[in-house]
Amino acid sequence: MCGIIGYVGQRQAAPILLNGLRKLEYRGYDSSGIGVIDSKRGSIIVRKMPGKIAKLAALIERQPVGAARIGISHTRWATHGVPNKVNAHPHWDQSKKILVVHNGIIENYESIKKFLQSEGVRFISETDTEVVAQLIGFYYRGDFVSAVQKALVRLQGTFALGILCQDATETLITARIGSPLIIGVGEGEYFIASDVPAILEETRHIIYLKDGEMAVMKPDGIEVMTFKGKPLAPKVDTVKFNVDAVKKQGFPHYMLKEIHEQPSVLETMIKSRIKGNRVELEGVSLTDHQLKKLRNIVIVACGTAYHAGMIGRYLIERVAGLPVSVDAASEFRYRDPILNSQTLVVAISQSGETADTLAAVREAHKKGARVISICNVVGSSLARESDGVLYTHAGPEIGVASTKAYVAQITMLYFLALKLGSFTGKVPLAERKRIISALKHMPRLYEDILRHKTAIAKIAKKNSHFGCFLFLGRNINYPSALEGALKLKEISYIPAEGYAAGEMKHGPIALIDEYRAVVCMAPQSETYDKMISNMQEIRARKGKIIAIATEGDLSIRKHAHHVIYVPKTHHLLTPLAVALPFQLFAYYVAVQLGCDVDQPRNLAKSVTVE
Numbered sequence: 375m376c377g378i379i380g381y382v383g384q385r386q387a388a389p390i391l392l393n394g395l396r397k398l399e400y401r402g403y404d405s406s407g408i409g410v411i412d413s414k415r416g417s418i419i420v421r422k423m424p425g426k427i428a429k430l431a432a433l434i435e436r437q438p439v440g441a442a443r444i445g446i447s448h449t450r451w452a453t454h455g456v457p458n459k460v461n462a463h464p465h466w467d468q469s470k471k472i473l474v475v476h477n478g479i480i481e482n483y484e485s486i487k488k489f490l491q492s493e494g495v496r497f498i499s500e501t502d503t504e505v506v507a508q509l510i511g512f513y514y515r516g517d518f519v520s521a522v523q524k525a526l527v528r529l530q531g532t533f534a535l536g537i538l539c540q541d542a543t544e545t546l547i548t549a550r551i552g553s554p555l556i557i558g559v560g561e562g563e564y565f566i567a568s569d570v571p572a573i574l575e576e577t578r579h580i581i582y583l584k585d586g587e588m589a590v591m592k593p594d595g596i597e598v599m600t601f602k603g604k605p606l607a608p609k610v611d612t613v614k615f616n617v618d619a620v621k622k623q624g625f626p627h628y629m630l631k632e633i634h635e636q637p638s639v640l641e642t643m644i645k646s647r648i649k650g651n652r653v654e655l656e657g658v659s660l661t662d663h664q665l666k667k668l669r670n671i672v673i674v675a676c677g678t679a680y681h682a683g684m685i686g687r688y689l690i691e692r693v694a695g696l697p698v699s700v701d702a703a704s705e706f707r708y709r710d711p712i713l714n715s716q717t718l719v720v721a722i723s724q725s726g727e728t729a730d731t732l733a734a735v736r737e738a739h740k741k742g743a744r745v746i747s748i749c750n751v752v753g754s755s756l757a758r759e760s761d762g763v764l765y766t767h768a769g770p771e772i773g774v775a776s777t778k779a780y781v782a783q784i785t786m787l788y789f790l791a792l793k794l795g796s797f798t799g800k801v802p803l804a805e806r807k808r809i810i811s812a813l814k815h816m817p818r819l820y821e822d823i824l825r826h827k828t829a830i831a832k833i834a835k836k837n838s839h840f841g842c843f844l845f846l847g848r849n850i851n852y853p854s855a856l857e858g859a860l861k862l863k864e865i866s867y868i869p870a871e872g873y874a875a876g877e878m879k880h881g882p883i884a885l886i887d888e889y890r891a892v893v894c895m896a897p898q899s900e901t902y903d904k905m906i907s908n909m910q911e912i913r914a915r916k917g918k919i920i921a922i923a924t925e926g927d928l929s930i931r932k933h934a935h936h937v938i939y940v941p942k943t944h945h946l947l948t949p950l951a952v953a954l955p956f957q958l959f960a961y962y963v964a965v966q967l968g969c970d971v972d973q974p975r976n977l978a979k980s981v982t983v984e
């Protein structure tokens with residue numbers, strides 16, 4: 375979703391802003407813009423463009439913005455108004471003195487707009503953001519900071535803002551509630567950004583601004599305060615981050631690179647969390663005594679993380695015997711969930727900034743439940759708002775389609791299930807040891823599948839012409855079917871539905887004919903025979919079948935047109951085994967169709983609005 379970069383210091387701002395915007399491209403956007411203050415001329419210069427950042431860079435090449443040392447810039451993911459030049463950020467107030475970039479949604483923008491219009495203010499865009507610029511402009515009487523503060527206390531919704539004033543040629547102001555924003559601290563310079571990787575080349579010293587805080591930055595210093603002006607002492611963290619981790623490292627796409635990183639993500643997680651046959655849940659913040667007293671678990675998450683959560687339900691119920699419910703975070707608070715102090719809410723999110731997941735966590739806290747999160751981004755809003763955090767430490771995920779984060783989330787759920795299971799004794803120690811031993815073998819299993827990826831590429835190529843796909847799975851691999859379908863549709867735009875195989879006869883079978891393909895999750899498991907029956911029913915209706923099956927299962931070839939084999943593993947670990955092939959399958963189909971794999975249309979990496 376929208377991305378913000380801002381700079382104030384001694385260097386030329388425009389190249390820093392453009393470079394930062396390129397690093398935010400992965401978040402998803404449909405227009406971009408940049409605004410700087412040319413202190414020599416005493417004027418603000420703005421350049422905006424619909425489409426890719428390359429177009430904005432070309433425009434700036436043709437119409438340079440000069441050597442300004444302060445500026446703000448933005449990638450916009452359209453919410454209010456189509457993606458065009460007028461709606462692109464930054465936005466001015468009508469005096470053209472105040473300039474604003476914004477990430478989030480101003481929920482009361484219509485009432486503020488009406489008020490400003492009644493005061494004679496004229497608007498030119500359809501955006502909620504223009505209201506912020508106009509409101510600050512309305513209050514501006516020569517004191518920039520005070521005008522911003524007066525405006526901030528009137529805004530409702532979520533926002534991260536970067537604000538400039540033509541008369542304050544060395545002052546960059548930022549403020550946030552609910553939307554991500556960090557401050558980078560350099561030598562005589564400051565940066566604002568929507569995420570850490572965007573400014574890593576510039577600095578590793580970061581201030582994580584909290585909700586309801588604002589900062590006033592000048593080359594010679596920073597003041598952090600509440601919206602009402604109460605001074606706060608900023609805490610500067612130094613991030614440990616491998617800059618190479620955000621590069622493609624020779625891979626044609628981030629998605630493929632991240633798929634290849636999965637064996638080492640698994641290896642690292644397993645080494646740090648499993649000691650012998652014991653699972654360590656450092657970060658969970660609950661004592662063993664508190665964990666033992668839990669009566670039920672509620673998992674909340676969105677998209678791919680939600681699918682990981684669905685697998686978690688099977689795991690925790692099977693291994694720990696605790697009742698688990700899983701909610702799409704966007705639905706959670708609207709169903710008035712029943713929670714209490716013996717409920718553990720587990721929020722799963724790669725970015726830790728997903729607005730719906732954060733809203734679900736707030737609802738859970740309101741109802742007295744404890745919240746732990748399974749999160750990838752260190753220091754994210756979710757991590758800060760949870761009582762405990764189990765970091766997946768999978769490294770930055772840049773490809774919009776989540777791959778390694780999904781595998782890491784499931785892996786963490788195995789750890790959680792095993793830990794809880796060690797208290798409840800639902801399955802005998804010997805069985806828990808078998809699961810742990812299979813987990814330890816998983817990195818090798820992944821390497822093995824990756825060695826044979828060209829076979830998957832060939833199958834993908836042969837089937838990329840199908841106009842519709844069905845993904846079927848049963849039991850613990852029902853969520854795998856949902857995730858397989860999501861991966862394919864989001865990067866190839868081919869309609870793909872995931873279904874519990876047992877539900878096929880209750881509707882989706884009507885889709886089957888020689889023009890549709892069905893991907894069946896068919897590893898060896900207790901529901902294997904039932905899956906074979908489904909495959910026969912599909913074949914009888916001329917559907918094309920691609921099966922993901924266990925190595926050595928030769929008889930499945932009678933039923934499937936193509937088979938992708940995965941090495942044998944414990945049946946509870948098959949969701950990990952099938953994930954890699956369906957990720958690769960989706961990837962190669964999308965590449966074959968010439969799609970923009972890393973930045974699929976309309977999608978955003980971090981969904982920071984509800």
Ligand code: F6R
Pocket residue numbers: 676677678679680722723724725726727728731774775776777860861864979980981
């Ligand atoms: C799909 C995908 C999304 C995210 C979802 C939640 O590939 O990436 O469905 O899983 O937007 O994002 P996080 O995990 O950041 O909360």
